[in-house]
Amino acid sequence: MKKIMNAPDAFVAESLEGLVRAHEGLVTFGAGRTFIRRRDLAPGKVAVISGGGAGHEPLHSGFVGRGMLDAACTGHVFTSPTPDQIVAAMDETDTGAGCLLVVKNYDGDVMNFEMAAEMAASRHAIDTVIVEDDAATGPSLRSRGRRGIAGTVVVEKILGAAAEQGSNLAALKTLGDDLNRRIRSMGVALRGTTVPENARETFSLGPDEMEIGVGIHGEPGLERTRFAGANEIIRLLGERILAEFPSDVAEGGTARPLLIVNGFGGTPPIELYLAQGIAHRFFENHGVVPARTLTGTFVTSLDMAGLSITLALLDEVQFKLWCAPVATPCLSW
Template sequence: MSRYVLNDRDTFVRQAVEGLEAAHPGLVRMHDDPLFVTRRVPARGKVALVSGGGSGHEPLHTGLVGTGMLDAAVPGAVFTSPTALQVREAAQAVDTGAGVVMIVKNYTGDVLNFRIAAELLEDRHRVEVVIVDDDLATTSEDESAPGRRGTAAVLAVEKICGAVAETGAPADRVRDLGREVVARSATLGLALEACTNPMTGTRSFDLGPDQIEFGVGIHGERGIGTRASGTAAELVESLVRPLVEHLGLRRGDEVLAIVNGLGATHSLELGVVLREVRRSLAGSGIAPARSLSGSFVTSLDMRGFSVTLTALTEDLIELWDAPVRTPALTW
């Protein structure tokens, strides 16, 4: 059983947010009861971007509040949706009249609470919702199924929507662009070791020393198969090939490649992974026009990584390159 550094389970998330604010006092501000995070200096005259979800995925979403990205982030308990009350209060706090775009990862609880908040805000606020469902491992033909999970592509959605919102774009334009990024993105992940739930102290599954779990999400659940491990090049190839196929990428296409650590994967490893992603893409004649590697959308202390590809256009490249200043992402 692994251990976490914490005082007590009930205050774990709140105290972590206090620390985030203390580390970045010029960027973010914590609001208590209900808990949410906003920019320290509110942005006026632009669409407000609000995101959130269960905790345990840090630096997502609280670490992505700031200029060029989110206006507010709403953290739930570990792996648990924030409440509709938190979402409503956060959205009300940051809407300066241009409306709100909510960016929501596709999980039943998150979608329900954000949609309820949106519905109740609509008599006084313009609210649009973008659902992020990029995880290729959970593709299903079943129409009654909840659909694909939302994972690391949310980073691209928040960055690009954040950049276009800063230009003063109206809410429907920000929403449409968010949906376009979702449609152009796909993610696959794998784990070398499961994560441990800080509430229960239990590890979500066990793997042998030569095994990986393929197609994991970001809540410690099993993926779609336990496979033999391999070299970085082999593991990356097993992720990139289905992504390229799903997105219908062709020779000459330009993509954004995001290598995302799932919590306990070392920077050295992520560096090698990004190198292999670029080599794999280059082998198919696809240009990784923009790349990013780091632990952004984590699954507590899971050892593993995901690869997200987003098919780019000139407009999307420009928005990706636009300045951003948040605790976790700055350029």
């Protein structure tokens, strides 16, 4: 295992330190360095707070700033942050309008954010949006529903923009739950990764294999198949994505589709843009014309090779919120 790292137990802290130093105008450490927060809070705005295991950077810490998150709590690699971290973030960033917690749907994350919400319930108005966009994991397969993967960026961006524009906690909760029905993602891995703490490979693929429907913690995918060309990979992901929208969303018109090609950490821009072009054409051929795209490395699994496709079938209001100005370390326009 070769990583740009000093020691495994300093890996996450040293990376967060670098992020804060590089973007001091936008973010700072919160109390006890247990979370990263927006430097200049906006009084009276709902605090949008997220977090999760490390290893998915720039999610979530790179998305703290104006128009997106107010705080991000980071755990060890692929390990939920503790309830204490989340409570500390709420205590420091709630300026009176309450806290919206954005949580990827994994048992550990859901449990710790729930526990934090209980612990802080007497001091803060709190609501929670659970992100469930992974088309590879249906509600029928897992009691807790779909996993949250790269669609989380869309949920955090749109909720952050709405909060910035003054939406209250109830409106944000409604918006977040609606977004969950409108976003589907699916990933493919060409190579696994190695977790620093235990130096163990998450999974191992042969030279002719790929893992379709893979998660972002090295979870098994939907199936391991023979490695294929880009057209075939995009077809596999795209067909499943289209099939997994609720029927009213799929049939209700595709006002403003947003298409994201997200690299998992080990896949370079030349491959991501190739996938973007093919995915764009694929969805167009299926009657879904992307109104906006995003291509890059946003939700990673350390340095896993591969990518995910996210399609968000936004309504006009949601699309405008996506396009609204944002100023964070790793997403800005």
